[in-house]
Amino acid sequence: MHILSRVLRRVRPMLSRVAKATEAPPRYPGVPVTSVAELDAKLAEAVLAEKTSDDALRVVLDGFWMNIPAAGVEDPWGAEYRAHQMEMYRIIAGKDYALANEASVFDVPGHILRPFPYSTQSAATVGDQLMAIGYIIRAMDLPAGASILELGVGWGNTALHLAQMGYAVTAIDIEPRFLELVRGRAERTGVEIDLRQGDFFSLADVAEKFDAVLFYEAFHHCDDHQRLLRLVVDRLKPGGKLVLAGETIDARLPYPWGVNPAGIAVYSIRRWGWLELAFREEYLLETLVREGWRTQKHPCPLTAAGITYVSVRA
Numbered sequence: 393m394h395i396l397s398r399v400l401r402r403v404r405p406m407l408s409r410v411a412k413a414t415e416a417p418p419r420y421p422g423v424p425v426t427s428v429a430e431l432d433a434k435l436a437e438a439v440l441a442e443k444t445s446d447d448a449l450r451v452v453l454d455g456f457w458m459n460i461p462a463a464g465v466e467d468p469w470g471a472e473y474r475a476h477q478m479e480m481y482r483i484i485a486g487k488d489y490a491l492a493n494e495a496s497v498f499d500v501p502g503h504i505l506r507p508f509p510y511s512t513q514s515a516a517t518v519g520d521q522l523m524a525i526g527y528i529i530r531a532m533d534l535p536a537g538a539s540i541l542e543l544g545v546g547w548g549n550t551a552l553h554l555a556q557m558g559y560a561v562t563a564i565d566i567e568p569r570f571l572e573l574v575r576g577r578a579e580r581t582g583v584e585i586d587l588r589q590g591d592f593f594s595l596a597d598v599a600e601k602f603d604a605v606l607f608y609e610a611f612h613h614c615d616d617h618q619r620l621l622r623l624v625v626d627r628l629k630p631g632g633k634l635v636l637a638g639e640t641i642d643a644r645l646p647y648p649w650g651v652n653p654a655g656i657a658v659y660s661i662r663r664w665g666w667l668e669l670a671f672r673e674e675y676l677l678e679t680l681v682r683e684g685w686r687t688q689k690h691p692c693p694l695t696a697a698g699i700t701y702v703s704v705r706a
């Protein structure tokens with residue numbers, strides 16, 4: 393007995409090392425697609441499902457992922473690695489990336505009355521979005537009257553709540569329809585949001601400094617996130633916060649950062665042309681450290697849309 397327990401004590405750490413090495417990485421749900429032709433077949437299913445409901449569309453999109461080859465280059469901060477990821481995007485989208493690909497066409501007056509997420513009529517989507525926004529506001533933890541710049545304001549869901557709290561909100565988006573939508577919603581709500589059209593890099597032309605720069609479900613559309621992080625620094629007041637919320641930071645991603653293999657992401661790339669990236673958390677946190685940020689993660693327990701990373705200058 394005595395000998396057996398001694399042997400076990402020596403072997404156990406070895407066994408757990410072997411178990412760790414052979415542990416399968418977390419997998420995306422559904423079946424892998426390996427070619428654009430297979431992706432197009434899924435797209436056709438998605439377009440049909442969409443006619444039934446947003447929830448039916450989600451079921452199709454959660455039913456597959458794309459097996460995208462990794463770069464085969466060591467340095468995820470290097471130009472060669474980035475070129476590979478943009479090439480993967482080009483193959484899936486069927487065209488080179490251009491800012492014009494981020495266009496979103498929708499009925500603005502209709503969405504002023506019933507914007508996303510309400511437009512989906514999905515209990516899951518509406519619930520997740522509402523929980524996420526509350527969580528993000530709490531995680532940002534800004535004092536009354538603070539100034540916030542939101543990049544990629546989209547439907548304005550977060551910006552409108554922030555403006556109603558009395559924060560001074562400035563918002564940038566590349567899509568003029570989104571700005572018109574947010575303008576209409578702000579008027580109906582009786583709040584002011586300083587709306588500006590431009591891409592993420594128009595940050596370089598912004599003169600003011602803010603208490604926080606916020607990205608909510610937007611940062612992953614940027615084609616040079618490393619350069620963008622550098623630009624944010626000069627737009628923050630001393631002690632100001634960089635907030636990344638609801639971004640696609642995903643432990644299942646088989647490479648440090650790059651084209652998001654999830655069904656919903658490759659569908660969006662192929663159908664709309666949007667750039668859909670994802671990041672492994674280790675990579676993003678290391679990038680933030682390299683760029684001189686100190687980051688705190690707020691792991692929203694109820695929905696991934698609420699997971700928030702708040703960074704300040706180290």
Ligand SMILES: C[S@@+](CC[C@H](N)C(=O)[O-])C[C@H]1O[C@@H](n2cnc3c(N)ncnc32)[C@H](O)[C@@H]1O
Nearest residue numbers: 544545546547548549550566567591592608613
């Ligand atoms: C999912 S929406 C963001 C949702 C929004 N934050 C909210 O709270 O409702 C993503 C937004 O990023 C914008 N966007 C995408 N690429 C962009 C770019 N390069 N520059 C500026 N905005 C961009 C899109 O037009 C879209 O409005």
